[in-house]
Amino acid sequence: MTKTSILKSILSLSIIGIFFSACSTDQKQASDEKEEARLTDSAAQEEKKKTILFFGDSMTAGYGVDQSQAFPALVQDKIDSLGLNYKVINGGLSGETSASGLSRIDWFLEEQPDIFILELGGNDGLRGIQLDETKKNLQGIIDKIEEKYPDTRVILAGMQIPPNMGQEYTAEFQKMYPEIAEKNDLVLIPFLLEGVGGNAALNQPDGIHPTAEGHQLVAKNVWEFLGPVL
Known part of the structure; x- marks a missing residue:
C-alpha cells in the first residue's frame, strides 16, 4: 500500500469517526431534551394540583409509624387511586x-391550601388547658385561613379525651368542636x-396513638x- 493510500484510509476513518461521534452527540442531546421536557411537564402537572393541608399534632404527624402509614398519606393513596387532582401536605407536629x-x-398558609383539615386540641385536653383558651386559639387559626384564603374549605376534626380531668371538663371538651x-x-368530623380510640388492638402501647392498622x-x-367535599 502506497503512502497516499494509507493517508486516504486514515482520512476516511477520521471522517467516519467524526460522523458517528456527531450522531451520538445529537442522539444524547435529543434524549436529554426529551427527559427535560418530561420533567418540566411533570412539574407543571404537579403545580396544577389542588392542595389539601392536614394541620395537626402527633395524630396527623403519624407518631410511631412510618410516614407512608399515617392517615394523611393513606388519604393521598385514595386520591391517587381515584385519579383526583389533589396533593396532600402533612403539617402535623407531635406535641x-x-x-x-x-x-x-402563617408559615403553612404559604402553601395556599384549597382544603384545610384542622386537627388540634387533643393535647390541650390531656394537659387540662382552659377550654376558653383552646376555643380562642382554634378560632384564631380559622380566622387566619378565612382572612387570607376566603375560598379555602376548612374541615374540623373533632377529638375526645378520657375523663381524667373530670366529667364536666370532658363533656365540655367534646361539645367544643361541634360548637x-x-x-x-x-364540615365536622365528629370524632377523628x-x-x-380505646381499642387496644389498634393503638400503640401508650394507648393514645394509632398503630398502622389504626391509621x-x-x-x-x-x-x-x-370525599364529598372533593
Whole structure:
C-alpha cells in the first residue's frame, strides 16, 4: 500500500469517526431534551394540583409509624387511586397544642391550601388547658385561613379525651368542636378516632396513638367527610 493510500484510509476513518461521534452527540442531546421536557411537564402537572393541608399534632404527624402509614398519606393513596387532582401536605407536629398551632399557622398558609383539615386540641385536653383558651386559639387559626384564603374549605376534626380531668371538663371538651363547626359553618368530623380510640388492638402501647392498622381506620373516618367535599 502506497503512502497516499494509507493517508486516504486514515482520512476516511477520521471522517467516519467524526460522523458517528456527531450522531451520538445529537442522539444524547435529543434524549436529554426529551427527559427535560418530561420533567418540566411533570412539574407543571404537579403545580396544577389542588392542595389539601392536614394541620395537626402527633395524630396527623403519624407518631410511631412510618410516614407512608399515617392517615394523611393513606388519604393521598385514595386520591391517587381515584385519579383526583389533589396533593396532600402533612403539617402535623407531635406535641402541638392549639396555641403553638396558632403561632406557626402563617408559615403553612404559604402553601395556599384549597382544603384545610384542622386537627388540634387533643393535647390541650390531656394537659387540662382552659377550654376558653383552646376555643380562642382554634378560632384564631380559622380566622387566619378565612382572612387570607376566603375560598379555602376548612374541615374540623373533632377529638375526645378520657375523663381524667373530670366529667364536666370532658363533656365540655367534646361539645367544643361541634360548637366551633356550627359557628363557622365548617364540615365536622365528629370524632377523628372513631372505632380506634380505646381499642387496644389498634393503638400503640401508650394507648393514645394509632398503630398502622389504626391509621387505616382513621383514614376511612376522614374520607367519609372529605370525599364529598372533593
